[in-house]
Amino acid sequence: MSTFHMRSFQTCFSDPESGPQGDGRTGAGKPEALAPNADKRNTLNAAQRATACFYLLSCVRRPSLSHHLLFLKKTACGDSDHSNPLPSCNMRPTRELAQTSLFTQRSEALSILERTRLSYERARAIGRAYGTCIRIPHPCYTSSDVFFSSQP
């Protein structure tokens, strides 16, 4: 977990009356130092709980590899807005698709022909999932997604 997330967690779970607990290296954040205020930590309001859950889910859903790839994608597309350290991947149209039986079944016990068929069905499902995703009026990919023509 990055320093950014750790600071967010410390801010969310620190006692609002005693102020921030430091960076964790000064000893102010030790369990014995927080013990007298342990009951106050249970009085987090809804906003603090929601913020903590948001950062927890953000860390779980974003493995470092996908985060790195998304950063590369934003760089390659010329997007100079790097202020957000966690680019959103909640908009992936394949999020629900990955939990279906098509992607959860194991293929080790299948024959080569069945594995090939399964992989092809998965590829088609991914392609159609992107074709039917939001903000695209056409139900599937169009030629403009892979081709752009211009006249000088």
Place this chain on the structure above:
Amino acid sequence: MEDVLFLSPKFWDLHTDPIASIDGAAATLLTIQYNLCAGTLATYLPEKPSLAPLLQRVLDFEVS
């Protein structure tokens, strides 16, 4: 007419989707379908507009 291949953000999203880690063969088939097959057909689309229906069928994953 000057033809320029253009990779849209949606196209990048497809190729950077973490679901590709579940099945590498499916990811390979997917990139073949959209890059090798559709990309090649799209290159000749301005000269041969009759390829448009076939290209659309490829993009819809109806033919491979």
